[in-house]
Amino acid sequence: MQEEDILPEENTEEVYERKTFTIDKGEEPKRVDKWLQARLENATRNKIQQAIDIGLLTVNGKPVKSNYKIKPGDNLVLLSLVNPEYSEIVPEKMPLDIVYEDDAVLVINKPHNMVVHPGVGNYSGTLLNGVAWHLKEHNPGITEDTLPRFGMVHRIDKNTTGLILLAKTPEAAVHLAKQFFNHTVDRKYLAVVWGDVQEDEGTINVNIARHQRFRKMFTTYPDGETGKTAITHYRVLERLNYVSVVECMLETGRTHQIRVHMKSIGHTLFNDWEYGGDKILKGTIYAKYKQFVENCFAICPRCALHAKTLGFEHPVTGQRMFFESALPEDMQQLIEKWRKYVRVKPLEEE
Numbered sequence: 055m056q057e058e059d060i061l062p063e064e065n066t067e068e069v070y071e072r073k074t075f076t077i078d079k080g081e082e083p084k085r086v087d088k089w090l091q092a093r094l095e096n097a098t099r100n101k102i103q104q105a106i107d108i109g110l111l112t113v114n115g116k117p118v119k120s121n122y123k124i125k126p127g128d129n130l131v132l133l134s135l136v137n138p139e140y141s142e143i144v145p146e147k148m149p150l151d152i153v154y155e156d157d158a159v160l161v162i163n164k165p166h167n168m169v170v171h172p173g174v175g176n177y178s179g180t181l182l183n184g185v186a187w188h189l190k191e192h193n194p195g196i197t198e199d200t201l202p203r204f205g206m207v208h209r210i211d212k213n214t215t216g217l218i219l220l221a222k223t224p225e226a227a228v229h230l231a232k233q234f235f236n237h238t239v240d241r242k243y244l245a246v247v248w249g250d251v252q253e254d255e256g257t258i259n260v261n262i263a264r265h266q267r268f269r270k271m272f273t274t275y276p277d278g279e280t281g282k283t284a285i286t287h288y289r290v291l292e293r294l295n296y297v298s299v300v301e302c303m304l305e306t307g308r309t310h311q312i313r314v315h316m317k318s319i320g321h322t323l324f325n326d327w328e329y330g331g332d333k334i335l336k337g338t339i340y341a342k343y344k345q346f347v348e349n350c351f352a353i354c355p356r357c358a359l360h361a362k363t364l365g366f367e368h369p370v371t372g373q374r375m376f377f378e379s380a381l382p383e384d385m386q387q388l389i390e391k392w393r394k395y396v397r398v399k400p401l402e403e404e
Contacts, residue, residue: 070231075130087120108224145187158226170209216361229369240365246358247321248335255289258315262308294392296336326357354388
């Protein structure tokens, strides 16, 4: 038996991983649920059967039942939830900016300073605490057992604003997770980055993995041997002397992908304190300029990144759906302040 192609890496933007198994020659026929239970750590037969029932397992590209008997050469693909450290999701009543909702999907516009799911140091007040309350209002019997992780299929950073997609049924979660794996979900972000991005558009295709020294950070690995494939397409929307407004389209969904990729080409996101963007990286040495930048940091006291566009295939109707989120006020004010600055201040040497 070979296990291969485990995607995505732990703690990536997507919350499902794909495990692929190939049955070796000489393997005895055996029920697929029992076979998987013997090879997956902490997996109960009941959980495996539930996963199979909602379509998380395919054999040779087709869904099967729990009593399917494996045979040599079979290719098994199993989607399973990545298991980050997080606690039980306790429903909490809170306002949610719901952009769209039907019986299968939920699209929410997330504010900044909100964690998506509970974890160490953030046991309450997360988006999923609010989603759990909202779903239980309409379906009191719903639990994490009936809808794993209350339908979360991807996530965005605490201080990133914008659109996030959730499923309202297990079947919808499977359908949406497969779209993320197949790179058919359209995700466009708007960012303010340090520096004048020279190329009007480009693609960054460099592996990403955890930083070897600073384990809460991620970095690029150009050798292609470390980390996971990460692809970001970018387009410059506006140049404002010492910063640029760029649109980034994700092809993959690694943790901090846009932040890490833009830093790798010399354009760290504005006020991204984890990656050094909360310091003056471009501009003049004059005190007035320093004060201007400090004022900009105060206006947008977070990493200047917004999940603007979300497009996906509806898991029930098959209809292609698109949603857009207006730029939040802090980023609007930040960009306008830079526009006013460049109108009165010519570009000076650093």
